[in-house]
Amino acid sequence: MMDVVIIGGGPGGYEAALVASQLGGRVTVIERRGPGGSAVLTDVVPSKTLIATAEVMTTLRGAHELGLRLNGAEDLAGAFRVDLAAVNERVLRLAAAQSGDIRTRLEAEGVRLIEGSGRLDGTEWVVASTADGEERLRADIILLATGTTPRELPAARPDGERILTWTQLYGLSELPKRLIVVGSGVTGAEFASAYNALGADVVLVSSRDQVLPGEDADAGRVVQQVFERSGMTILSRSRAHAARVVGDEVVVELADGRTVTGSHCLMAVGSTPNTAGIGLESAGVELDERGYIRVDKVSRTSARGVYAAGDCTGVFPLASVAAMQGRIAMWHALGDAVGPLDLRTVAANVFTAPEIATVGVSQAELDSGAVTGHAVMLPLHTNPRAKMRGIADGFVKIFCLPTTRIVIGGVVVAPIASELIEALSLAVREKLTVDQVAESFTVYPSLTGSIAEAARRLHSGSLESVTY
Template identity: 30%
Template sequence: MSASYDVIVLGSGPGGYVAAIRCAQLGLKTAIVERENLGGICLNWGCIPTKALLRSAEIKHYMDHAASYGLKVAGTIEADLAAVVARSRGVAKQLNQGVTHLMKKNKIAVHMGEGTLTGPTSLTVKGEKGEEKLTAKHVIVATGARARDLPFAPADGKRIWTYRTAMTPPEMPKKLLVIGSGAIGIEFASFYNDMGAEVTVVEMLDRIVPVEDKDVSTFLEKALTKQGMTIMTGAGVEDLKATATGVKAKIKDKTGKVSEQDFSHCIVAIGIVPNTENIGLEKLVEMDRGFIQIDPYGRTKSKGLWAIGDCTPGPWLAHKASHEGVTAAEAIAKELGNKEVHPHPLDRNNIPGCTYCHPQIASVGMTEAKAKEAGYQVKVGNFPFIGNGKAIALGEAEGFIKTVFDAKTGELLGAHMIGAEVTELIQGYVVGKQLETTEAELMQAVFPHPTLSEMMHESVLSAYGRALHI
């Protein structure tokens, strides 16, 4: 069987399925190829189901601290891990069905199977319909990435886990080792700590969540330590062996001392590997460490072949992939003669990052250190949650909001937050950066009261010595 399209998207994650929908909206005959589940890793095994898990942990956290809110809970609070996981899988299933509906609604042909490129604009699909040969005017590669294994201790799904097993655990860890303190590692550390596990986090660099502003890293380490976690920075796991009953780890601390410690389980969260092998890309694109090199619109070096999402350079975030998908779709439509679309290149400085631990972290733009390294003279504002009425009323008075401005022009260079609901608040600064705002517009904006968002205003005021409530 063979078929021809205007656009074929290889991979149906948040980049791929959004790209397909936008192509269809623009009147292009579109197909999508998926080897596993519509919605990809993010929807089925990543962003969404992990947030469902973390929501359960958050509810348990509040129940454990009910007395702080003047409430009494009869008996002990126990986590039913199987029920928590079942709820998470139910959320993923519901959204998978939603993507299936969106494909039908937008008349996008779905080919389930393993796709292999035979040229820049052709591929074969081996799947439920046997082997299909597909051609298109343009092909978008959106094959995503997978968890990186430790070379000396690959995940076994029993004692050594990646995020995939950590979302559907065979049992509740009693003593958990988390290797890596990026968003994935810290989120699972936070989840299992709230669920009752004894958690140790090992980070090779000198601070946890190392891509964040240093002040955020320092605050988070104190908060997690207060919650009972053991945080080891400047440390490395030199050996890891699974046994019938647990995991033995040799950990070298920041002083150089090596100790052998026993854990019941280990989660490895040391980064990702792009899914770019064995799909026919070798002679068609340029790669760097397996990541497909693209221009700001998603074009590769081969005419008609595009790439988006986690198989391309970072940041490796679902919302970045979706945005790239729309950009590539509009650029393709323009090449095919649509004069109504005006694609814009992606500005990576305006991509927000969110980590859903407790407390939450969110940021956009440059850290204070990066801004100074780039040669800016900066004005920095900082406002604590303890100065905000809504935060105190919520019982969430730990955290702060930090803003970084160019001292010469007032341009907003970056914003960094830690505390309750900051993953929702950050979008205000994202919009501000996209609109190239300065401190003047932010100062003049009226923020509703009482809200957490007032801290954003106060942080801006603080950068210019005008904060009202500290």
């Protein structure tokens, strides 16, 4: 029986543990926060639970256009008050419940859980540091799934009360009067969207021309227009230099000398990998220039018998990718059938309102000539179901190869883009042609009808790149 020791119990760690146990390994997971790690307890699960609450408020604000009225109130959303303490209590309760479910599953599979932190002692031993002291664990296979920590600016250190990281937001008991969000990437945009929907006055500080610079440009443009229309203040081409607490306020200093004042400030300026001080260098585990663990497509590091998965690898900061990296690592290490990680098939989602979902090749790759293909973009406002639901913003975009018409990518911007992208994800994974997508039956009326319609518009063999 092979001894498998996993440092980190997030998606990469616990999914790897389940596979290793099923394949006959004797598995130990070392985790300092609890089963599920940061993804479950402070990051993904809490943030998406908060966003789900914000979505309800967004729906209520659109109720008036649908003809819904509340006696004595002009605005249906105005009849509700956000009890942030209750919202956050529910958020943390659900995160703890999810962690408990993971613990139950791991224990049922015979996985040993150690509460503490781990470090390498060579490539065959792991030292677990717990409240009761240290324990040395013999390991035939080691998986590193240590995750990341919110990045901090030297002149804007979070205090957990006024200047916050995204892991500290759930301690708030009252809705911020004015929330300054520094950073317009995925994390910043998601929290700005959520708190804006909950009723906070939000100022989003973006160093780029528009929000979500790493996403499809058309999608980012739609989201920014929705943000601005909803009353959010966006400071484009503005870089935060420092933040300080002054009484009951936070003053954010911008690089150009301007200042922005609010009641609270969320620092969403990226993450740093948890790779320091855990014995990687002495074990021969190579890091890149940013401190992330270098891995190949089957999750191997440069040290024999040592694998890595998740955000600490810097491959793709998604829980789904971390989980797949962990599974692939164990399949490979324990001799099961395995294929390399294929990032072209990864579906990703930004949980703003509206959401942005993507898979495969991007518009930027087509525009730069890195990939040759055709594209079509179909606005959602022409979709009958979208009209019925009062959806005015969003689109479906599909990319295909010129000759074979195989679908190689797509973008969906819609309230439930995270659900709609599955059709395009399957098409990319299975190398379906636009004709095959177009010929599939969709319910009428439905938002998925726009996916089939976009595919039909890519049918013509002589079609060049088209935008509608």
